[in-house]
Structure formats: C-alpha cells, structure tokens
Amino acid sequence: MSRPAFSRRGLHADSLPGHLNDGAGGRSPADRRNRLPPRKGTGCRWTQVLLGGLVVVVLAFFGLGIWQLTLMTSAGGPGEFVSRIGGGGRRARPVGSVLRFVPSDLMRRFEEQRSALDRRRSDGRLGLRPPRLALVIEDTYKDSNSLMLLTLVKSLMDLGYTFMIFTLENNEAHFLWQSVGCQLSVLDSDSLRSVDWSNYEGVIVSSLEGKKVIPRLMQEPFMSVPLIWIVHEDILGKRLSHYAELGWKDLINEWRNAFIRADAVVFPDFSLPMLYTLLDNGNFFVISGSPVDIWATSAYIASHSRNQLRGNYGFAENDLLILVVGSYFFYGDPPWDYRVMHALVPQVKRIKELIGTIKFVFLCGNSTDAYSSTFQDVALRMGFPDGSVRHYDMDHDVNNFLYMADIVLYWSFIEEQNFPPLLLQAMSFEIPIVAPNMTVIRKYVANNVHGILFHPSTLDTLVRALSLLIGDKELSNIAHSVASHGKSLSMNMLASECISGYAELFESILHFPSDTLLPNSISQIQQKTWLWDLLDKEIKQTYAFTENENLLRNEYSRQRSSIVYLLEEQFSKRLMENDSQLVNKTYAEDFPTLSDWDDISDMEASEDYVSREMQEFDERMERTSGSWEDVYRNSRKAEKQKAEAYERDEGELERTGQPLCIYEVYTGEGAWPFLHHGSIYRGITLSFRARRSKSDDIDAVSRLPVLNDTYYRDLLCETGAMFAVANSVDSVHKLPWIGFQSWRAAGKKVSLSHAAEEVLEKTTQRQSKGDIIYYWAVMDMGLNKVDINRKLDFWSTCDLLNAAKCRVMFEDAFRQMYGLPPGMRALPPMPFDGDHWSVLHSWVMPTPSFLEFIMFARIFADSLDSLNQNNSSLTSCILGSSRLEVT
Numbered sequence: 001m002s003r004p005a006f007s008r009r010g011l012h013a014d015s016l017p018g019h020l021n022d023g024a025g026g027r028s029p030a031d032r033r034n035r036l037p038p039r040k041g042t043g044c045r046w047t048q049v050l051l052g053g054l055v056v057v058v059l060a061f062f063g064l065g066i067w068q069l070t071l072m073t074s075a076g077g078p079g080e081f082v083s084r085i086g087g088g089g090r091r092a093r094p095v096g097s098v099l100r101f102v103p104s105d106l107m108r109r110f111e112e113q114r115s116a117l118d119r120r121r122s123d124g125r126l127g128l129r130p131p132r133l134a135l136v137i138e139d140t141y142k143d144s145n146s147l148m149l150l151t152l153v154k155s156l157m158d159l160g161y162t163f164m165i166f167t168l169e170n171n172e173a174h175f176l177w178q179s180v181g182c183q184l185s186v187l188d189s190d191s192l193r194s195v196d197w198s199n200y201e202g203v204i205v206s207s208l209e210g211k212k213v214i215p216r217l218m219q220e221p222f223m224s225v226p227l228i229w230i231v232h233e234d235i236l237g238k239r240l241s242h243y244a245e246l247g248w249k250d251l252i253n254e255w256r257n258a259f260i261r262a263d264a265v266v267f268p269d270f271s272l273p274m275l276y277t278l279l280d281n282g283n284f285f286v287i288s289g290s291p292v293d294i295w296a297t298s299a300y301i302a303s304h305s306r307n308q309l310r311g312n313y314g315f316a317e318n319d320l321l322i323l324v325v326g327s328y329f330f331y332g333d334p335p336w337d338y339r340v341m342h343a344l345v346p347q348v349k350r351i352k353e354l355i356g357t358i359k360f361v362f363l364c365g366n367s368t369d370a371y372s373s374t375f376q377d378v379a380l381r382m383g384f385p386d387g388s389v390r391h392y393d394m395d396h397d398v399n400n401f402l403y404m405a406d407i408v409l410y411w412s413f414i415e416e417q418n419f420p421p422l423l424l425q426a427m428s429f430e431i432p433i434v435a436p437n438m439t440v441i442r443k444y445v446a447n448n449v450h451g452i453l454f455h456p457s458t459l460d461t462l463v464r465a466l467s468l469l470i471g472d473k474e475l476s477n478i479a480h481s482v483a484s485h486g487k488s489l490s491m492n493m494l495a496s497e498c499i500s501g502y503a504e505l506f507e508s509i510l511h512f513p514s515d516t517l518l519p520n521s522i523s524q525i526q527q528k529t530w531l532w533d534l535l536d537k538e539i540k541q542t543y544a545f546t547e548n549e550n551l552l553r554n555e556y557s558r559q560r561s562s563i564v565y566l567l568e569e570q571f572s573k574r575l576m577e578n579d580s581q582l583v584n585k586t587y588a589e590d591f592p593t594l595s596d597w598d599d600i601s602d603m604e605a606s607e608d609y610v611s612r613e614m615q616e617f618d619e620r621m622e623r624t625s626g627s628w629e630d631v632y633r634n635s636r637k638a639e640k641q642k643a644e645a646y647e648r649d650e651g652e653l654e655r656t657g658q659p660l661c662i663y664e665v666y667t668g669e670g671a672w673p674f675l676h677h678g679s680i681y682r683g684i685t686l687s688f689r690a691r692r693s694k695s696d697d698i699d700a701v702s703r704l705p706v707l708n709d710t711y712y713r714d715l716l717c718e719t720g721a722m723f724a725v726a727n728s729v730d731s732v733h734k735l736p737w738i739g740f741q742s743w744r745a746a747g748k749k750v751s752l753s754h755a756a757e758e759v760l761e762k763t764t765q766r767q768s769k770g771d772i773i774y775y776w777a778v779m780d781m782g783l784n785k786v787d788i789n790r791k792l793d794f795w796s797t798c799d800l801l802n803a804a805k806c807r808v809m810f811e812d813a814f815r816q817m818y819g820l821p822p823g824m825r826a827l828p829p830m831p832f833d834g835d836h837w838s839v840l841h842s843w844v845m846p847t848p849s850f851l852e853f854i855m856f857a858r859i860f861a862d863s864l865d866s867l868n869q870n871n872s873s874l875t876s877c878i879l880g881s882s883r884l885e886v887t
Contacts, residue, residue: 133506136187136210146535208562228266265279432483435452663738
C-alpha cells in the first residue's frame with residue numbers, strides 16, 4: 001500500500017503488533033535465517049576487490065555530493081547548499097547549519113512560570129490536595145498513542161498529580177487505565193455538558209478527535225482553565241492546503257479558533273508544525289518522543305515477508321542492499337548534481353564486473369517519469385551495470401525499503417533538532433545504520449555500538465564505516481552486533497526525554513492554586529522507558545497477515561470517521577444548501593426612476609388619507625366591549641408579544657407564596673447545565689451576555705454598578721452577586737428566607753437533592769424568627785488525600801487556602817474596621833470542636849439576617865480593599881499565590 005511522502009502516521013502506524021520483545025529483535029525466524037548465512041557472490045578475493053570498488057562508489061556519490069555543495073553556491077559563496085523544503089522555493093543554507101523550530105515567545109513565558117514555581121517550592125508552601133488533571137482520549141484501544149499516554153500518566157502520578165480520564169468511546173481496554181490508578185468516565189453529548197472543568201488545574205486533549213470538547217472549554221467559566229492539546233495525527237495538516245485551494249476559509253477559521261483556545265498545541269516531531277502552519281497562533285510546541293515508530297515496525301514485520309518484498313521489487317535473496325536516504329525535511333532533492341557525475345565515469349568502470357552483488361537503492365525525489373529516467377540515465381553514463389542502482393520516489397512505503405535493506409546510509413548534513421525519524425525506524429527494523437556524526441545523532445548513538453558514524457568532511461571515515469559492516473560475502477559480526485544494540489536502543493530511546501518534556505510543560509502552563517500541593521521536582525522521575533510490559537500481556541500472540549489486513553481496514557474506517565472528515569461533510573453540505581438557495585433566487589436589476597418615486601409618494605399619500613378616513617368612521621360607530629374571554633385572550637396575546645427580557649418563566653409564578661428562594665450565581669454559558677429549575681431557585685449572572693434566555697435571572701452588574709469594573713467583579717466573585725441582591729432588596733426578593741448556591745455545587749456533586757429541598761422548605765416554613773443558617777457543602781469535602789492525623793483549625797485551613805496570608809490580612813482588616821490598637825488581638829476566636837465549616841456559598845438564612853451579614857461584609861470588603869491599595873500592584877489579589885489567583 002503506498003502512502004504520501006514520509007507519512008509517519010500511516011494506516012498501519014497504530015495497528016496491533018505482535019510480541020515486541022521476542023528475543024530476536026522483531027524479525028521472523030525465516031527472515032533471520034535468510035540474513036545470517038554467507039551470501040553467494042563472485043569468485044575468489046571477493047572481499048578485497050569489492051571493498052576497493054565500494055570505496056570508489058562511495059567516493060563517486062558522496063564526494064560528488066560534497067562537490068555539489070560548492071558548485072551550487074554561485075550567489076552565496078562556498079559552504080552553502082540549496083534545499084527544497086516542502087515543495088517551496090529554493091533557499092541557500094550553510095553546510096552543517098541547524099534547522100530549528102523555536103517558539104521563542106512561548107518558551108520565554110514558560111521559563112518565567114517555572115521560575116515562579118521554583119520560588120514557591122523554596123518557600124515550603126503547604127497544601128490540602130494534589131493537583132488534578134483531566135485527560136481526554138479518543139478511545140481506550142491498545143495502540144501506540146495509548147502506550148505513550150499510559151506512560152506519561154503513570155510518571156506524572158509519581159510526581160504527585162492525579163488524573164481523571166475521559167474517553168469519547170467506550171470499549172474493552174478500561175482496565176489499562178484502572179491498572180495505573182486512574183478513574184475513567186465515558187463522554188457522550190449529554191455527559192459532556194455535565195463536566196465541571198474548573199475542578200481541574202488543567203485539561204489535556206490527546207488527539208484531534210478531542211475537538212468535540214473544545215467548544216465547552218471556549219465558554220465561561222472554563223476559558224481560564226489551562227488546555228494542552230496533543231496532536232499526533234497528520235490527517236488535518238494534509239487537508240489544510242486542500243481547504244485553501246477550495247476557498248473554505250470558514251472551515252480553516254473553525255479549526256484555527258479551536259487551536260487558539262489551547263495554551264499549547266504539542267506535536268511529537270518537528271515535521272508536523274510545518275503541516276499545520278495555517279493554524280499557528282504562536283502556541284505550537286514540540287516534545288519529541290513517541291513509541292509509534294517502534295509499534296508500527298513490529299506490526300509491519302508481523303504482516304510482511306522480507307523475501308517476498310525483495311521479489312516484488314526485483315531483488316535477489318543474496319543481494320546486498322544499501323539503502324541511501326536523507327532528511328525527511330529535504331526529501332525533494334537528490335543528494336548529488338547531475339551536471340558533474342560524468343567526471344567519475346573512469347573510476348566506476350574499474351568495478352563494472354564486480355558490482356553485481358551490491359545494490360544501491362536511493363530513496364529521494366519526486367514520482368515523475370522524467371525525474372526517474374534522468375536518474376537512470378546518469379547512472380548508466382557513470383558505468384553502473386543496469387539494475388545495480390535503483391531510484392524510488394518518496395511516494396512509496398518507506399517501510400518496504402527499510403525491511404528489505406541490509407544497511408541504511410543516512411545522507412544528510414543538516415543539524416536537526418530531534419533524532420532523525422528514519423534512523424529510528426531503521427534501528428527498530430534491526431538494520432545497521434551508517435550516519436554522519438551530527439550532534440543530535442551523537443547524543444544517542446554510540447559509535448561502533450548502536451551504529452557507525454562518519455565525518456561528513458572526511459569521506460575516508462565513511463569508507464571505513466562501510467568496510468566494518470561488510471565481511472567476506474556477508475554482513476560482518478560487527479554489523480549484526482550494531483543492529484542488535486540499535487534495536488534495543490530504539491525501544492526506549494526517547495521515552496525519558498518525552499516524559500520530562502511533558503512534566504516541564506505542565507509546570508510551565510498549569511496554575512497551582514493555594515490549596516494544592518506542588519508537584520515533586522522533575523529530577524525525581526523514575527520512569528525511563530515506555531510501559532511495554534503493561535501492554536505486553538495483552539499482545540503476546542503474533543497476528544497473521546490476514547488479521548493485520550483486517551486491522552488496517554478497521555484503522556482506515558476509523559480515519560474516515562474522523563472529525564476532520566465529518567466537519568468537511570457538514571461544511572460542504574452547508575455550502576451546497578447555500579448555493580441552492582442562491583440559485584433559486586431571482587434577482588431583477590430594476591432601478592426605480594424619478595417618476596417611480598413620484599408614483600410611490602402619491603400612493604402613500606392616498607393610503608394615509610384613506611386610513612384616517614376609516615379611523616374617523618370607526619369612531620362614530622357604536623360597538624360592544626366584547627366578552628371577558630375576548631378581553632383575557634387579548635391580554636394574554638399582548639403579554640406574549642413583550643420583549644424576551646420581560647418574560648416570566650414558570651419558576652417565577654411558582655415562587656409566589658414560597659418562604660424561600662435560593663439564588664444560584666453563575667458567570668457564563670458553560671454553567672447553564674449546572675443550574676436548577678424549580679420553585680425555590682433563581683439564577684443571578686455576573687455577566688449580562690451570559691444571561692439565560694426566557695428566564696427571570698437577575699443581572700448583578702446592572703444592579704450594582706461597581707461590578708462594571710472587571711477588577712472588582714473578579715475580586716468579589718460570588719460575593720458581588722450577594723451585594724447586588726441586597727441593593728434595594730425589596731425589588732427582587734420579598735420572601736422571609738434567602739439562600740445562595742454556587743453553580744459549582746452541582747459540578748462537585750454537593751448540591752441539594754430533591755429530598756433535601758423538601759426538608760428545607762418545610763423547615764423554613766416552621767421557623768420564622770431568630771438568626772439561624774443552614775448549609776450543606778462542608779470545607780473538608782474532596783480533601784481525603786490529606787493526612788487524617790493532621791487536625792487543622794479554621795485559621796490554619798484559611799491560610800492554606802489563601803497563600804498563607806489569610807490570618808494576617810483578616811487581622812489587619814478587622815483592626816482597621818474597629819479601630820483596635822496594635823497590641824490588642826483582632827482575630828475573632830473560631831470554634832475547634834470537630835464540626836464543619838461551610839464552603840461554596842451553599843446556605844440559607846432569614847432575609848433580615850442576610851441584610852445584617854451584607855452590611856458587615858461590605859464594611860469588611862472595603863477595609864480589605866484599602867489594605868490592597870497599599871500593595872505594589874493595584875490589580876493583583878493579595879490572598880492569591882498562583883498567577884491565575886493573583887491576576
């Protein structure tokens with residue numbers, strides 16, 4: 001099956017492989033037998049003559065390649081070469097230059113956030129609960145993406161995080177997440193609306209399918225929740241150019257707006273940001289490392305035969321195949337110049353009769369017939385026997401050639417940011433590699449252990465590298481050793497960096513509120529490998545070829561049902577509907593003349609005269625007043641025609657005669673599903689734009705002008721809504737009891753049940769006098785992770801929740817309120833008898849008691865605000881510690 005150029009996320013990339021650690025490096029027994037026996041070649045003294053000829057061949061191609069670097073720089077001088085990137089124009093780059101993707105602004109913000117977190121760690125801050133994260137996954141299939149996420153989650157849990165897993169599909173692999181200690185919930189269209197994302201310090205979306213939850217996160221009050229979007233698919237990136245050609249700007253903007261919502265869009269390698277350039281908003285980030293290539297290799301070996309592939313491409317069993325590949329960033333250019341190949345014809349003719357055993361396969365260039373024929377023509381002119389040099393374009397499946405090859409020669413002198421994916425794939429196929437000793441390659445590959453390295457400027461080192469791998473008519477023992485060690489290294493080569501990279505990213509993006517425990521340092525990460533053992537128990541059996549074909553078809557059907565194609569279909573359908581409406585409309589270009597306007601004026605004057613005449617005629621006539629049913633019907637009709645803002649819902653009518661009303665405070669459309677409907681509830685919004693339609697919800701901002709200032713609205717939060725109700729309370733509340741309940745109470749599963757509502761109503765009907773308060777959400781809910789032996793009083797708990805400044809700031813505020821001298825104790829004593837304190841503003845009290853409480857609260861808020869005026873930053877909260885709390 002062919003696939004696009006260097007598409008490393010093909011259909012077979014996540015197919016279920018066979019056993020990953022079978023002790024034989026992943027090859028089938030038949031293929032290993034085909035590799036180990038000596039190859040049948042030419043006659044005597046084969047090794048000496050062949051190596052000598054091989055030296056000439058290597059010098060011919062790669063010496064010529066170096067020559068190209070100097071000949072192609074007529075404008076830029078020596079030491080530069082021209083590369084074609086992504087089919088674009090040519091640009092000159094110096095030899096050994098570094099190709100980098102550096103989101104400088106994003107990295108600068110990340111560094112500032114990590115520095116602030118280090119300072120908070122040094123302060124020895126305590127907390128009440130671990131940081132909570134929500135991970136949204138497409139499904140729980142056992143694939144390479146699940147393996148990566150399982151490894152990350154387990155490692156981050158060791159640092160102190162807790163995870164809640166939300167899956168968009170329900171299947172059989174839930175136990176995998178439960179085995180690492182995670183809770184799992186299935187999201188459908190209904191349950192998605194009932195998730196309170198503000199319960200989590202951050203949300204991680206692990207695929208493009210997670211776009212289904214992005215609209216919820218784009219609504220208040222969830223806009224401030226940090227979002228990390230991991231994009232490992234290339235399917236959308238390849239479609240973006242198609243959208244641009246068709247002029248589908250609205251569809252591009254829909255994806256762009258979704259990407260803008262993310263604090264960071266994370267890719268597993270540096271090729272994907274190039275595909276998604278149209279959606280880049282400065283939040284693209286790359287964390288290298290994924291087991292996808294290793295997983296795909298194992299699946300490929302389980303479903304293909306090496307000898308059969310060689311036969312399909314016309315190679316013999318005893319041919320020694322040397323595969324020459326380059327960087328996938330520059331695969332569009334061949335590694336030599338046709339104009340200078342003829343200079344080496346005499347040297348190549350010397351080994352014309354001896355080169356039949358070695359086959360060079362060059363994987364580069366495009367798929368045009370002219371390109372391929374020109375390539376073969378140049379090879380023949382150089383004296384190579386027909387068929388000894390093959391050229392294939394990048395439209396072929398790279399895995400076919402990697403599996404067939406005996407040696408992989410990596411020809412790229414560009415310093416890349418991450419380890420070349422093609423080399424990693426070759427190592428996972430247990431093939432000895434020969435590569436230039438670039439920095440990123442030397443970082444992982446030990447010379448003569450995991451691969452053979454050569455110096456680009458000294459071709460003798462390349463010749464020696466190849467001579468180490470080729471023995472007498474067979475691959476040498478060193479080649480087999482290098483292949484085996486390379487295979488072992490590739491299994492977990494980038495796992496450690498991937499884990500630490502995500503740990504650093506979380507520290508850079510997440511806000512850790514005052515009540516959360518800070519995560520442990522990244523240096524304490526123990527996990528250095530992918531959790532192969534966790535999945536190895538489920539994939540012991542080796543799948544037959546037909547079974548893998550079924551898996552590929554299933555994977556293909558999954559891709560076709562992707563949200564990318566679903567949105568395309570919806571968008572194209574809307575376009576067709578709009579076009580049909582435009583076609584059905586007829587537009588007559590009939591412009592009125594001056595006489596037409598005169599006729600219209602005469603008609604209007606005549607109609608006005610007739611209307612006045614009829615009105616006077618009706619006034620002179622006698623008529624009956626009609627029945628009471630008609631009067632009632634007309635009044636109801638007029639009531640329905642009122643503006644929507646003045647409509648009354650059933651709840652307002654039901655509250656008539658009730659002793660109690662509980663006001664639910666909310667800040668955005670995202671909170672609507674958590675609000676209650678009934679006789680005792682009424683909503684109050686802190687944002688007029690977020691007010692529910694066809695309801696009698698109160699707009700707190702219009703009732704309390706100070707809330708127009710976003711600083712005070714964010715500072716007072718739900719207390720501001722209480723101030724708004726208390727301001728001219730008789731205009732909105734005339735009942736003897738009043739209560740408040742945060743919308744978060746429903747999200748935290750601590751709101752009143754129907755039985756509790758009935759009990760509360762009956763209680764308030766009997767109790768009509770006295771100061772009393774009833775509450776139902778207690779402070780220690782959700783703090784079960786705290787040491788039960790640690791008893792905390794009210795002020796200690798308040799300090800933990802408010803950056804250790806609660807006791808000091810409250811004492812100063814009380815002292816200023818009552819004019820107390822400096823030496824007198826200002827903090828009121830709080831009982832410490834094992835009972836609970838109320839949180840989330842979930843309480844009811846008599847209305848007179850509420851008004852007294854508001855009078856005190858307003859004086860206290862004014863005193864506390866005056867203390868904040870002395871702060872260096874007038875727009876920060878002195879009781880916050882994280883950036884989100886402070887600002």
